Amino acid sequence: MDEKDISRAVIRRLPRYYRYLGELIEDGVERISSNELSARMHVTASQIRQDLNNFGGFGQQGYGYNVKYLHMEIAKILGLDRTHKMIIVGAGNLGQALANYVQFEKQSFKVIGLFDVNPVLKGLSVRGIEIRMIDQLESFVRENDVEIATLTLPKSKAMEMADRLVKCGIKAIWNFAHTDLDLTVPSSVIVENVHLSESLMRLSYNLSHYQKEHPQGGNTQ
């Protein structure tokens, strides 16, 4: 299972396929053709088949795709077939919001710790997850084999925390601070940036430019 050179564009679409297939399962749909799926998702059937065939032949000629099977295979591709231990660094509003977000757990991301510098928060819990002080960060990460750290703290502190996390062996950083961490972290550490401001600015751009006639749907993310 070592696929090489899959383009960003394809990887960006995989989670969306996964979501739509999940909905089909909920609706009790057993099989689907690339054509039907393309109509639902507003992409071309050709693109669906091309995308999937980067990873293998999951369909059957004359039949289409088995929804449950394809859903499961995409889960494997995305690494959702095993649990990822996650901590959240920064237990402010956003950090707590993410900790409360049960959906992630269904997708095999398990929040096992929350960290903050603010002593007022010490000992408090969110959804049964204790808020710890930041000085316990390193020992906690090492002892619990934490794989992913979510950074929900001010830009000014994000880089310092990233450094500390890298040093104690974190494998991936999910970054909500307004900074491109990818530029300053070793390339062995995965960084996924979420720039909410940028998303809002794109909305604003479209608001100013496409007030009347605007292009067909699709996730602008």
Place this chain on the structure above:
Amino acid sequence: MDEKDISRAVIRRLPRYYRYLGELIEDGVERISSNELSARMHVTASQIRQDLNNFGGFGQQGYGYNVKYLHMEIAKILGLDRTHKMIIVGAGNLGQALANYVQFEKQSFKVIGLFDVNPVLKGLSVRGIEIRMIDQLESFVRENDVEIATLTLPKSKAMEMADRLVKCGIKAIWNFAHTDLDLTVPSSVIVENVHLSESLMRLSYNLSHYQKEHPQGGNTQ
């Protein structure tokens, strides 16, 4: 100022230029060449010049770009030169987190109302913004000329709320529910989807596939 046919890819990069230019201003940098900027941002100088020239010639041969001026021009392009009134529908953790997020206001997005169905929240305030019950939604939107509605509520209720918002004249929806609203809202209404799960899944993909050697940085968002 009616530029046509600007590609998605270009628009996606604009907010990032804007952010880097903002940092340069903070650092007291007055002018910058496409070459210097390209080194900082890890994109090609050619791409920067091409991107900007979609909107006009903001530089000067032999000199480069005036940082403040370019920053201001990109603000105009993104529609950040005027205030956008925004409400947040769903005053749970995520809704409150976003309401507390002061940064948006600097970028001209002003949260003027929070809405929820939960009577427990009635009358409470977040950063001076009152939480109102959902039955006041329509009148509030109309009376206050609300432009943007942020949806931070469960998928099951998102579509219904989107419909109500569209009916009372909302211009744009910033959608955090796990649903592609763009497919079911009139094309005159701008929709920007934020799928946090999808971001986390991309992280997970990279975690499984690029543990050792992984491609050069850049915002995978």
Place this chain on the structure above:
DNA sequence: TAGATTGTTAATCGATTAACAATC
């Protein structure tokens, strides 16, 4: 088997990069 639909190759389209003449 005949019909349907995939997997895959080829054609097209669009986006990125390179090159350079224009010009500050």
Place this chain on the structure above:
DNA sequence: TAGATTGTTAATCGATTAACAATC
């Protein structure tokens, strides 16, 4: 003026779409 760097055209690269033979 000479040097630097843009704006812009041309060349390259990659991604999307179309077409169709393979096959269930």
